[in-house]
Amino acid sequence: MGDGVDRKSITTIEEYIDAAPEKSRQNMQELYQILLKIAPKNTATIKWNVPIFWQKRVIFGFSALQNHISFGPGEDAVKAFQEELSTYKHGKGTIQFPYKEKLPVSLIRKIAKFCVGVSPQDISPEGKTSAPNNEVDKCFKQSKPWAAEMLLLRKILLDCGLSESLKWGKPCYSLQKSNVAILQGFKESGALMFFKGALMKDSKNILEKPGENSQAARRFMFRSERDIRDVEATLKAYIKEAISIEDQGLQVEFKQATVADIPHELSETLKSDKAYKNAFEALTPGRQRSYFLHISSAKQEKTRWSRVEKCRAKVLSGKGFNEP
Secondary structure: OOOOOOOOOOOOHHHHHHHOOHHHHHHHHHHHHHHHHHOOOOOEEEEOOEEEEEOOOEEEEEEEOOOEEEEEOOHHHHHHOOOOOOOOOEOOOOEEEEOOOOOOHHHHHHHHHHHOOOOHHHOOOOOOOOOOOHHHHHHHHOOOOOHHHHHHHHHHHHHOOOEEEEEOOEEEEEEOOEEEEEEEEOOOOEEEEEOOHHHOOOOOOOOEOOOOOOOOOEEEEEOOHHHHHOOHHHHHHHHHHHHHHHHOOOOOOOOOOOHHHOOHHHHHHHHHOHHHHHHHHHOOHHHHHHHHHHHHOOOOHHHHHHHHHHHHHHHHOOOOOOOO
């Protein structure tokens, strides 16, 4: 087939990539890692002598040809992203990515998500304004004294193509079902919080940590519409940066919890409650830390013991303290 791959004895995608021409390996490995993060687990395989992601049907696949990778997301995906694919050679259900060019990571991620069932409506092209959510309208009416400021921020967020929903009782803005930002109202001020703000450059130094122990989130605080309008262009740039971070699949590296971080009351409970201990240790570091902060923030010992007991059901369900 002109791809230079020796297919003898190849049984895994890793072997396929290793056997491919050297000039193709870097791009193929990068493409493979992108698809692995999006495809359902245990769907990657070798079928018809090429890498395929299979779940009762072909989800997508790829192969090494002489001068390009042939990525096969299928006819429907190619049609759905016809406009964005205008600079790439493509056939009925395949797309060519030349070895000499960098992979269009953002576009590949969008196409792959489409293939696994994310609707085109949830994959907003850059520059396309998203529709407001009627459920959220009620929230703004109850957000005094920050309703006007939040409505202004809402327009900016929707103009950047983010989807709007109500989460934790607050207006939340997401990209392909991944949370990007949320609006918060407090007594003395309001906030636009970025869930992965720690990964943002914050070149204008307008973001702050929500709390001393916050590792991922960063927020912009406001007390008037003027506060927002004065930095509106900056906020738009920040939102686009946050979208790019999510689109690339970047993750905050959470500091691993140490023994010193664990509240005494929780530590003692875990020693005697095996089910609680196993469930807690299975949580991600970020989820574990959410319980550390919640429990240790109580000033009285009896309150800390009470919080340990009340958190048990949520821990057993695999959720962090702040998750609904």
